[in-house]
Amino acid sequence: MNGIHSFRYNGDSMRGSDQASSRGVYRNRGVDNCFPSMPSLSRNASNRRSTTPTPSCIYRNMSKKSTDNLPRAPSPLLSKNASRRSSTPIMFSNSSGLLKPPAVERRLECKLEELCYGCTKKIKITRDVVTNTGQIVQQEEILTIKVKPGWKKGTKITFEGKGNERPGSYPAGITFVIAEKRHPLFRRDGNDLELAVEIPLRKALTGCTMSVPLLGGERKSLKIEDIIYPGYEKIISGQGMPISNEKGKRGNLKITFLVDFPKQLTDEQRSEIVSILQDSS
Structure with a gap:
């Protein structure tokens, strides 16, 4: 004990691997060639006439701004790093x-x-x-x-x-x-203990007094006066596991009886059994 x-x-399994980080580089793209190409002689004149960009240039600027605001798909490098982080x-x-x-x-x-x-x-x-x-x-x-x-x-x-x-x-x-650990005799069910006991058919029908084991190594005398049928259960209170949140209290010991039927009978025994049980329901 x-x-x-x-x-x-x-400790190798407790090491944390360095997390690789990716930095995206963004560039602000200027809008070039917004004005149509004009001959050099008339350039000054066109500048004096109007400094407003042409509609086609405005449309191009608006389309670029709208696409710049859309969320970008993650790069393969970012996806690879994310999957690597999930397994760390x-x-x-x-x-x-x-x-x-x-x-x-x-x-x-x-x-x-x-x-x-x-x-x-x-x-x-x-x-x-x-x-x-x-x-x-x-x-x-x-x-x-x-x-x-x-x-x-x-x-x-x-x-x-x-x-x-x-x-x-x-x-x-x-x-x-x-x-x-698995116990050879007892099985735990919450705070209760379960024990299976085999009993001969004669004792199951006529009653008996038997000694049953307890978990600590002691034995308890148990008197059976009822007819024991397959699946019959006897409960001994206070012989189960201690209840941790209730000091001094224990669960129950549940004894399940397994009736051991004879594997063969003589003709005389069969006749006697028939005569005994002929009036039973």
Whole structure:
């Protein structure tokens, strides 16, 4: 239960690649040759007559302005950079300018008994650390997790700054996600436990007193007076999993009986069964 698990964290997956940015260059195009070509002798005279551009020139200016205001289609370079950014891990920044990579998730498998009664897990990790000279060295450390009674699979425990370090960024965090190991007898359903018990046909019809196992290793005597049919269920209150938000309360233990029918009978046994059950509905 208190064994030491070892994980190796590879920080390469937490590096943020430099984002290439594209700068579009825009040029204001002047409108040349707006006036019709005139002979040199009459140029001054035409200038004195009118300085207003011709309608064809005005129309060309209006068409150029209207097309300049339309949204431009992204260049292939911009599309390539956008697709590249979408596959890059998200890096968070703050006022200090340092990047904060997302936490790395790891599974932490626990037995059903550990999730029921609680335990202490010690996990040995190896991570990259940046020294004062800028070198990256490996450092070993042991993290302690106190598993509380009633924790369910999917519960997350995060250690800030216990991941790999990289120059120009904060150390990454490590998040352990609780995973539930399969139990040979019990199955968890929320706060309840389920147990399947096989019982012979004779005891199922005549009743019996039997001993059923509990999760902690104890056994409980259970008296059955009802006729047990396939799918019959018996509930023992307070023998399930602890309810984390209700101190001192536990779920129920649901026992499902599987009737074990005989695979063969003699002629004498068949006759006796017929005579016994002939008046039953």
